[in-house]
Amino acid sequence: MQITTALSPGIHPFSPAVARTDYPAEAGRADPTLQSATRSRNWAAPEGSLAAPTRLGEGDRPAALAHFLRLSKADRHMRFLQVMPDQAVEAYVAKIDFSTAICLGVFDAADTLVAFAEAIPYSEGDRLMAEAAFSTDEAWRRNGLARKLCESLGKSATSAGVDRVVLHCHRRNAPMRGLLRAIDAVTDFDEGDLEAEWDPTR
Numbered sequence: 001m002q003i004t005t006a007l008s009p010g011i012h013p014f015s016p017a018v019a020r021t022d023y024p025a026e027a028g029r030a031d032p033t034l035q036s037a038t039r040s041r042n043w044a045a046p047e048g049s050l051a052a053p054t055r056l057g058e059g060d061r062p063a064a065l066a067h068f069l070r071l072s073k074a075d076r077h078m079r080f081l082q083v084m085p086d087q088a089v090e091a092y093v094a095k096i097d098f099s100t101a102i103c104l105g106v107f108d109a110a111d112t113l114v115a116f117a118e119a120i121p122y123s124e125g126d127r128l129m130a131e132a133a134f135s136t137d138e139a140w141r142r143n144g145l146a147r148k149l150c151e152s153l154g155k156s157a158t159s160a161g162v163d164r165v166v167l168h169c170h171r172r173n174a175p176m177r178g179l180l181r182a183i184d185a186v187t188d189f190d191e192g193d194l195e196a197e198w199d200p201t202r
Contacts, residue, residue, distance in 0.1 A: 053117075053152035056103040063105070063113035065093040070137055078176070079135045081168060102130065102156050106145050114140045117149040121162055130157050131166045134176070146176070154200035165198045 056064065068076070068089045076084040084092070096103065096118070106115040119132035132153060134146045157165055167176075 051107045051109075053104045053106055053149050055156070056105045056113075056116075057098050060098070060103075060105065060113065061093060061096065063107075063111075064096065064103070064116060065090065067105075067113045067116050067135070067137065068093060071135060072138070075135070075138070078172075079133060102132075102153060102160065104149050104152050104156070106140075106149065108140075115145040115149055117146075117153050119153055119157060119162075119165060121157075121160065127163065128161045129164045129166060130162045131168075132157075133167070154198075157200045163199065163201060165200050167196045167198060 068079075068084075069086060071079065073083075076089070080092075100121070102117075102119040102121070104117045105113045108114050114137040115135070117132060117134050119130040121128055121130045123129075134149060136145050154165070
């Protein structure tokens with residue numbers, strides 16, 4: 001099987017195992033409580049606060065692009081584990097398939113996407129797994145957004161039949177390493193970085 005790469009040849013935001021597979025057609029559509037709802041997601045989010053994690057859809061592509069472009073070079077490297085200039089970010093976001101990937105976001109009261117989680121389901125033998133990554137705007141860090149997104153992602157992944165979520169973490173990404181410890185992910189080193197497996201059903 002072959003996946004349409006999000007970036008130019010040789011550049012992919014996830015591992016080669018995911019890059020070589022197709023999105024399972026049925027994955028990523030579960031949990032209707034997290035469906036995109038622009039009109040309602042911020043009604044209970046007064047100024048200076050945040051809405052609950054929301055399932056993202058095609059209409060959220062511009063918000064996702066703006067979020068990634070706000071990340072610094074260092075933060076992009078933490079998120080993608082590679083150098084990501086603006087052109088590469090634009091190409092990546094243009095190829096996100098919101099109908100099959102599990103994409104969740106947190107919006108502020110101004111409807112700005114300030115935290116983003118993406119999980120790409122893939123098959124490994126007879127198992128359905130997913131590889132996930134997280135990012136948060138600098139101004140909203142240390143507010144537990146990644147943990148909230150992780151909890152929502154776990155519910156959505158479990159509903160889609162995913163029983164293992166794989167996460168890669170840059171060795172200097174202390175907040176992400178803290179999240180991996182908090183969710184009891186099993187970690188191992190991969191060329192100096194961390195590779196973790198998380199059971200979202202627990």
